[in-house]
Amino acid sequence: xxxxxxxxxxxxxxxxxxxxxxxxxxxxxxxxxxSRGWAKHYSDTGxxxxxxxxxxxxxxxxxxQQCVTPPAGSEGNRTRxxxxxxxxxxxxxxxxxxxxxxxxxREAYISQHIGLVRLSEPSxxxxxxxxxxxxxxxxxxxxxxxxxxxxPGLNLKNLQDFWVxxxxxxxxxxxATTLRDVDALLDTLGRLIAKKRDLQxxxxxxxxxxxxxxxxxxxxxxxxQLGGVASFHKGRGLAKSDLDPFGLEPCIHYGELFTKxxxxxxxxxxxxxNQAGVFRSVANDVLMPTSDVTPNGLGTASCILQNDVxxxxxILVIRSDRNLVDGxxxxxxxxxxxxxxxxxxxxxxxxxxxxxxxxxxxxxxPSIEEQNAIVRIIDDMAEDVAALEEESxxxxxxxQGLMHELxxxxxxxxxxxxxxx
Numbered sequence: 001x002x003x004x005x006x007x008x009x010x011x012x013x014x015x016x017x018x019x020x021x022x023x024x025x026x027x028x029x030x031x032x033x034x035s036r037g038w039a040k041h042y043s044d045t046g047x048x049x050x051x052x053x054x055x056x057x058x059x060x061x062x063x064x065q066q067c068v069t070p071p072a073g074s075e076g077n078r079t080r081x082x083x084x085x086x087x088x089x090x091x092x093x094x095x096x097x098x099x100x101x102x103x104x105x106r107e108a109y110i111s112q113h114i115g116l117v118r119l120s121e122p123s124x125x126x127x128x129x130x131x132x133x134x135x136x137x138x139x140x141x142x143x144x145x146x147x148x149x150x151x152p153g154l155n156l157k158n159l160q161d162f163w164v165x166x167x168x169x170x171x172x173x174x175x176a177t178t179l180r181d182v183d184a185l186l187d188t189l190g191r192l193i194a195k196k197r198d199l200q201x202x203x204x205x206x207x208x209x210x211x212x213x214x215x216x217x218x219x220x221x222x223x224x225q226l227g228g229v230a231s232f233h234k235g236r237g238l239a240k241s242d243l244d245p246f247g248l249e250p251c252i253h254y255g256e257l258f259t260k261x262x263x264x265x266x267x268x269x270x271x272x273x274n275q276a277g278v279f280r281s282v283a284n285d286v287l288m289p290t291s292d293v294t295p296n297g298l299g300t301a302s303c304i305l306q307n308d309v310x311x312x313x314x315i316l317v318i319r320s321d322r323n324l325v326d327g328x329x330x331x332x333x334x335x336x337x338x339x340x341x342x343x344x345x346x347x348x349x350x351x352x353x354x355x356x357x358x359x360x361x362x363x364x365x366p367s368i369e370e371q372n373a374i375v376r377i378i379d380d381m382a383e384d385v386a387a388l389e390e391e392s393x394x395x396x397x398x399x400q401g402l403m404h405e406l407x408x409x410x411x412x413x414x415x416x417x418x419x420x421x
Contacts, residue, residue: 007409011163012137016409019167025160027128029118033090033156034079034110041068047107050081052089052114055099058133058183060087070109081108084122086129088115088142090154096142100129115159127172130179131164136403138164167409174413175406182399189392193385200381207374208329208336210364214377217370227359230320230330234290234355236279238272238312247271251310252281257289261302262386263331264379268309279317281309284327286318288334288353295351299338303327316355326371332378333363 007014010021025031038049049068054060070076081087083104089097091113101108110116119125131138145158167175206212210221238253250268252261260269265287281287281304288301291314301318304311304327311317320327334341344357365371405411 010165012141012165013408015165016167016412019165019409021163021165023160024117024128024162024164027119027121027124027164028160029120031115031117031156031159032078033115034112035075036112038068038109038111041070043067043069047109048105049109049111050087050114051111052092052094052097055087055089055094055097055114058099058129060099060101068109076109079109079116081105081110081116082118084119084125086117086119086125088117088132088154088159089113090115090159092152095146095152095154096134096139098129098133098139100125102126115154115156117159123169124172126176128164130176130403131407132162133403135400137407138162165407165409171412171414178406178413179399179402182395182402186392186395186399189388189395193388193392196381196385196388200378200385203381204332204336204378207377208333210366214370214373217366217373219367219370221364221366224363224365225359226318226361226363229325229365230318232355232358233279233317233319235311235313235315235317236277238274238278238310242272242274244271244273247273249273249275249310250306251312252287252304252315253312254289254314257287257300257302257315258292258297262382263302263335264328264375264382265302265304265306268306272310275310278310281307281311281317282319283307284320284322286320286327286330286334287311288316288318290314290316290353292351293349295342295345298345298351298353299335299341301331301334303331316353316358318355318358323368325365326368326375328375328379329371332375334361337361337363
């Protein structure tokens with residue numbers, strides 16, 4: 001493979017000629033992992049116990065925190081964390097996630113699912129973490145090391161053999177600072193999204209129950225059972241193999257309702273060319289998935305605002321008079337009153353939701369004019385959240401591109417001469 005001038009081919013691909021490449025074992029004082037049996041030491045207070053779920057996006061995340069009373073002696077000493085330690089998940093579905101200990105945790109220990117790399121030069125920790133993190137050039141080694149294995153996993157020899165491309169200290173610092181700035185932007189967006197979601201949830205709680213009324217509306221709300229204001233239908237067919245991004249017909253597969261669609265569906269993502277025996281939407285229909293391996297997803301409801309969209313099997317279609325019921329209002333109410341829906345779900349290994357049961361769903365309903373006004377407010381808030389989520393996704397894509405450019409030296413942040421002065 002031809003390499004452009006000023007670059008060389010290495011174990012991690014083409015990098016600048018003056019960069020070094022070293023195995024992680026050569027950069028480390030020691031490499032170890034946690035041991036089994038820590039569950040019996042769990043406690044409500046005390047030192048933090050770092051598990052694989054605490055290693056996310058290059059950082060330690062203690063949203064789900066567990067404490068331990070560590071065993072005395074060498075086992076506790078071996079698995080105790082120091083500041084600047086590098087952590088890599090080595091078993092399970094999260095193999096290859098990487099984080100570094102940015103601050104002093106006072107006292108913390110690792111589980112058996114985590115590999116600990118104590119670097120000889122602590123200042124390398126942030127850069128090495130970036131180089132090996134998912135989405136980075138170095139992370140490909142982690143997946144390559146598992147080729148042919150029936151069960152994902154890494155051993156300590158794997159960790160020691162991972163190669164790291166090393167620019168000069170000034171360039172390492174510049175790379176880490178740039179990517180840290182992107183992370184700071186993502187954190188800001190994340191906090192703003194969380195705040196907007198909380199505001200939307202609060203507005204839904206007040207407006208959809210009548211606890212707060214909009215100006216100009218003061219009529220009574222009527223308590224209704226869903227069976228009294230709607231009819232129930234089922235989608236038909238539409239296997240995953242029928243989906244075609246270049247198809248002529250818009251369609252919705254039931255699996256898309258769990259993650260891809262909001263309470264009001266304006267734009268349909270799916271396409272198909274299969275028109276045999278299909279069931280088509282009427283604008284204002286409310287769609288719900290009717291089966292799942294867990295019950296929680298069955299509390300999802302979305303209003304389709306278009307006619308003639310093909311609706312796949314396992315979609316429950318709730319059809320009502322749009323002059324009486326705003327489908328988006330009903331979708332928001334169902335999502336808000338998820339606990340009531342859960343009481344109507346049946347099944348043990350696979351869970352189901354049937355129209356005959358959902359007829360019993362009870363809710364309070366204002367005039368159609370007030371429903372429309374409430375939906376406009378909540379939809380606007382939902383669109384604000386969606387716009388921020390889209391911006392965050394774009395920044396994440398930018399970060400992935402930056403990681404590839406900077407960690408391979410394709411784009412340089414300092415002059416070649418200054419980086420090796």
